[in-house]
Amino acid sequence: MKVGILGRKVGMTRVYDDNGALVPVTVVDTSDCVITQVKLNEKDGYAAIQMGLGARKPQNVKKPQQGHFKKAGTPAKAAMREIRVESDEAIAHLKPGQALKVDMFQKGDKVDVIGTSKGHGFTGVMKRHNFSGAKSSHGVHEFFRHGGSMGANTWPGRIVKKKKMPGHWGDERKTAQNLEIVEVKADENLLLLKGAVPGSRKGLVFVQSAKKRPAPSDRQWV
Numbered sequence: 001m002k003v004g005i006l007g008r009k010v011g012m013t014r015v016y017d018d019n020g021a022l023v024p025v026t027v028v029d030t031s032d033c034v035i036t037q038v039k040l041n042e043k044d045g046y047a048a049i050q051m052g053l054g055a056r057k058p059q060n061v062k063k064p065q066q067g068h069f070k071k072a073g074t075p076a077k078a079a080m081r082e083i084r085v086e087s088d089e090a091i092a093h094l095k096p097g098q099a100l101k102v103d104m105f106q107k108g109d110k111v112d113v114i115g116t117s118k119g120h121g122f123t124g125v126m127k128r129h130n131f132s133g134a135k136s137s138h139g140v141h142e143f144f145r146h147g148g149s150m151g152a153n154t155w156p157g158r159i160v161k162k163k164k165m166p167g168h169w170g171d172e173r174k175t176a177q178n179l180e181i182v183e184v185k186a187d188e189n190l191l192l193l194k195g196a197v198p199g200s201r202k203g204l205v206f207v208q209s210a211k212k213r214p215a216p217s218d219r220q221w222v
Helices: 063-072 125-129
Strands: 004-016 022-029 033-039 048-055 077-084 110-116 119-123 167-170 173-185 190-194 204-209
Touching (some): 004 033, 004 048, 004 077, 004 190, 022 173, 033 063, 033 077, 077 204, 119 125, 125 167
Antiparallel strands (some): 004 022, 004 204, 022 190, 033 048, 048 077, 110 173, 110 204, 173 190
């Protein structure tokens, strides 16, 4: 069954596997992740679990959202995400306010991690698109890091769309697919994922079963 959980990126470290090889891992903290709503087909039109993470000041929450959290019996959450499931039977036993744990994952599972990449502001073509730049030799004058010719001929008489040009780089929704879970620390609610994860430290990430792999059939949410 497809499972998922919200967490915060702690940072990167390294561990040794069973063969003694050094493995770079990203640590994800999933503490304080609770269910805020259970949606069922007969009531909502589809089956899904809505979850929240992090604390938020009550004065910064609108009244409809305050009522939503009050009904769930949880304090206001800073971030919320939703994941759909196959049927109502898989989540019928869940109740709003229940805490989600990393026990739903096991060592060796393949997961997709969704996060927001680091924002780099306005950058040029060399940093944004890996352009090589102009030659730093005789005859080049104040053109070292430019993008080169951008225009077209008489037709279409304009710069075509999707042209690689300077602009805003980063701060986009990114998904790292098929990452392997190296270790599950259930007592600390930590996941150790092989490789890098989108985003900066303390950034919000959503870990779910890999879409391009068969979902484990022996898993339960809680």
